[in-house]
Amino acid sequence: MKVAVVGLGIAGLSIAARLALAGHDVTGFEQFEPMHENGSSHGDTRIMRATPGEGEVYVRLARRAVDAWRTWEGLAGRPLIEWTGGLMAGPRGSPFVAACQRLSREPAALLRGDAIHPLTRGYLAMPYEWDVFRQEDAGVIAADATRAFLLRQAAKWGARLAHGKRIAAPIESTSFRIDGETFAFDAAIVAAGGWAGKLLPEFAGRLAVKRRVVGWFETETPRLLPVICIDNEEGVFGMPAPRGYxxxxxxAVGGETDPDHVHEPDERDAALLSEQAALLLPKHRAEPVRLQRCLYTVTPDENFLIAPSAAHERVLLFSACSGHGFKYAPVFGELAEEWLNGAPSAELEALGPHRRGNVNRLGAAKA
Ligand SMILES: Cc1cc2nc3c(=O)[nH]c(=O)nc-3n(C[C@H](O)[C@H](O)[C@H](O)COP(=O)(O)OP(=O)(O)OC[C@H]3O[C@@H](n4cnc5c(N)ncnc54)[C@H](O)[C@@H]3O)c2cc1C
Known part of the structure; x- marks a missing residue:
């Protein structure tokens, strides 16, 4: 089948690679250059949680993903995940922390927040009143290395990846006109992140695009620390990054934005992140050494949305939404293949337009 994949962030790359491996004739279109920093997938690292507290569907997806990450690591010839363990934390009674504990295969007792300082040799600190659940099956994904691997692997498996090609919005069918030429496909998968609502306006009301900023913090004597996800008002998340940062x-902080006009990080972003660094990272300098902006595409219930277009035949919206999609990357290609084959798994159905209540509401803290 001739398949177009619109958007080559982590979702589009995974989909293009998998469908090419399955024998489809795949062309991926990306408006920017390879490894660009404009959407949601750029940056050195992302958090992996194999037991995400967001709900059972995500746990099933994550478990599928863990096996598939191993396959990718074999193909990449290098580790893509470092299993550092994680601390899922929040004010006492946090539903997110309770869900992490409940969904875990080894539901150990919760810790009080002040246990974290000695546990991490003084590198992380949390208030006594917080609940903390230690998750062994959490770690950090080498995110840019994964994108670089997929760019190579998708091409090796026969996908054509066309960069610098912006598909005109809105999409009107599975045929696209690019640089005066018409390309016709049997199916199109729109994995356009924050731009998906422009390409498929029927979904625009359900896809809010939000600006987020991350900051890197340094310490004199770096040490490998666990990832953290905190269910507080700001929804702080943290992870080790290269060079000991x-x-x-x-x-949970940042307003709506137009994906084509996103403000660069400013002093206010630095101040908000510094405030959290001063509380949580006693051995790090509270001023960030670097800031980077990124986009979240958020649905009203903060779940992913993978939905066939009602307006166009054989067009699928594939939106790895709401700031927690990277960890499932290897499964995205599998889900797209299930849709093409008309054989959806329970996970694909649960993330579709007619959710049947088996996706849980999400807590504030996740990444
Ligand atoms: C700050 C931040 C931290 C995060 N942390 C984590 C984490 O720790 N763990 C985790 O699991 N997840 C995390 N996420 C979420 C994860 O990164 C995203 O879910 C994922 O990257 C979404 O990928 P995507 O491919 O859907 O979107 P994108 O990466 O935005 O890709 C969409 C692509 O489509 C292209 N495109 C759009 N329109 C067109 C067009 N008309 N023609 C051609 N190309 C087009 C864009 O240029 C872009 O490259 C985080 C996200 C952010 C922003």
Whole structure:
């Protein structure tokens, strides 16, 4: 089948690679250059949580993903995930922390927040009143290395990846006109992140595009630390990054934006992140050494949305939404293949337009 994939962030790359491997004639279109920093997938690292507290569907997806990450690592010839362990934390009674504990295969007792300082040799600190769940099956993904690997692997498996090609919005069928030439496909998968609502306006009301900023913090004597996800008002998340830095982001802070006009990070972003660094990272300098902006595409219930277009035959919206999609990357190609084959798994159905209540509401903290 001739398949177009619109958008080559982590979702589009995974889909293009998998469908090419399955024998489809795949062309991926990307408006920017390879490894660009404009959408949602750029940056050195992302958090992996094999037991995400977002709900059972995500746990099933993550478990599928863990096996598939191993396959990718074999093909890449290098590790793509470092299993550092994680600390899922929040004010006492946090539903997110309770869900992490409940969904875990080894539901150990919760810790009080002040246990974290000695546990991490003084590198991380949390208030006594917080619940903390230690998750062994969490770690950090080498995100840019994964994108670089997929760019190579998708091409090796026969996908054509056309960069610098912007598909005109809105999409009107599975045929596209690019540089005066018409390309016709049997199916199109729109994995356009924050731009998906422009390409498929029927979904625009359900896809809010939000600006987020992450910052890197340094310490004199770096040490490998666990990832953190905190269910507080700001939804702080943190993870080790290359060169001994620790990266912090705020899952719940940042307004709506036009993906084509996103403000660069400013002093206010630095101040908000510094405030959290001063609380959580006693051995790091509170001023970030670097800031980077990124886009979240958020649905009203903060779940992913993978939905066939009602307006156009054989067009699928594939939106790895709401700031927690990277960890499932290897499964995205599998889900797209299930849709093409008309054989959806329970996971694909649960993320579709007619959710049947088996996707849980998400807590504030996740990444
Ligand atoms: C700050 C931040 C931290 C995050 N942390 C984590 C984490 O720790 N763990 C985790 O699992 N997830 C995390 N996420 C979420 C994860 O990164 C995203 O879910 C994922 O990257 C989404 O990928 P995507 O391919 O859907 O979107 P994108 O990466 O935005 O890709 C969409 C692509 O489509 C292209 N495109 C759009 N329109 C067109 C067009 N008309 N023609 C051609 N190309 C087009 C864009 O240029 C872009 O490259 C984080 C996200 C952010 C922003």
């Amino acid at each position: 620790y990266k912090l982001g705020l899952h």
